[in-house]
Amino acid sequence: MSSRSEQLGIDKAYLLRRIASLERGASASPRDRREVDEAQVLVESHAAPTLDLHQLSGKWRMLYTTARDVIPLVRANTLPSFLPQPLRVGPIFQEFDDRGGVRNVIEAEALLPPGRGTRLTFQVEARYQRRGPRSLGLRFVAAGVPHLEPSASLRAFLAPALAPRGWWTHRLLLAAQQAHIRVPLVPPPILDAFSAQQGEYLLSYLDDTMLIGRTKAGGGTFIFSREPDIGDRLLEQESRSLGPISQR
Structure with a gap:
């Protein structure tokens, strides 16, 4: 009989194989989504009862989502070639630090x-x-677009995916219109009274390599893998260039 850790490895590998060809959820059919959800539940069954926030710190790459606000982003790369292509969306990340900060990055x-x-x-x-x-x-807290003033079509794609609708979206679009500007998203006191909690994020699974989150706003699931830092990547590249170590 497989140990619990071995079974976890099997379940995680199956989930990763199941989402590998779905273009971050852009091409997932209703059947695909059901099968991914079933595989996801298997992984979530291994979750610790209490979240270890120390494991959260780091940079996480989004592999798959069902969130209604984010699906238009990942579908931007799958438009037929005869249609206008307003943008090509690259990696999507969440970056957590150990001081209570998080950045959503596209x-x-x-x-x-x-x-x-x-x-x-x-x-x-x-x-x-x-x-x-x-x-x-x-x-x-704040939004910004470093080094660029994006077009109206780009703003229309990006804004709903990263911030709440309404007042905050207006502030986000203002940020997108002003290169090198970091615009606060903290609402005025009259609005703040109605928004003590702007978002809730259930981390249904977390370990050193995988993060699965479910959000109430937007009604979606996110599956992330931990992104190695630059030191890890350089070390891996150097190891490959040196080849296997001979046995003495």
């Missing part, structure tokens, strides 16, 4: 006008705190 390339693609990084900053054994409360 790397993209604007493709309008044709032939003049411009790379950009779009990000929203938030603060998080524990709300339950495996849930976090999120409070959005």
Whole structure:
């Protein structure tokens, strides 16, 4: 009989294989989503009763989502070739630090006008705190688009995926119009009274390599893998270039 750790490895490998061809959820059919959810539940059954926040710290790459606000982003790369391609969406990350900060980051390339693609990084900053054994409360703090003023079509794609609708979306779009500007998302006192909790995030599974989150706002699931830092990548590249160590 397999040990619990071995079974966890089997369940995680199956989940990763199941989502590998779904283009981060963009091409998932209803049947695909059901099968992914079943595989996801198997992994979640191994979750610790209480979230270890120390494991959360780091950079996480999004592998798959069902969130209604994010699916239009990942579908941008799957439009038929005869349709206008406003942007090409690259990696999507969440970055947590051990001081209660989190950044939602999208790397993209604007493709309008044709032939003049411009790379950009779009990000929203938030603060998080524990709300339950495996849930976090999120409070959005600021948004910015470093080094670029994106087009209207790009803003239309990006804004709903990273911040709440309404007043905060307006502030987010304002940030997107002003290169090098970091715009606060903290609402005025009259609005703050109605928004003590701007988002809730259930971390249904977390270990050193995989993060699965479920959100109430947007009604979606997210599956992430931990992104190795630059030191890890350089060490891995150096090891490959040296080849196997001979036995003496």
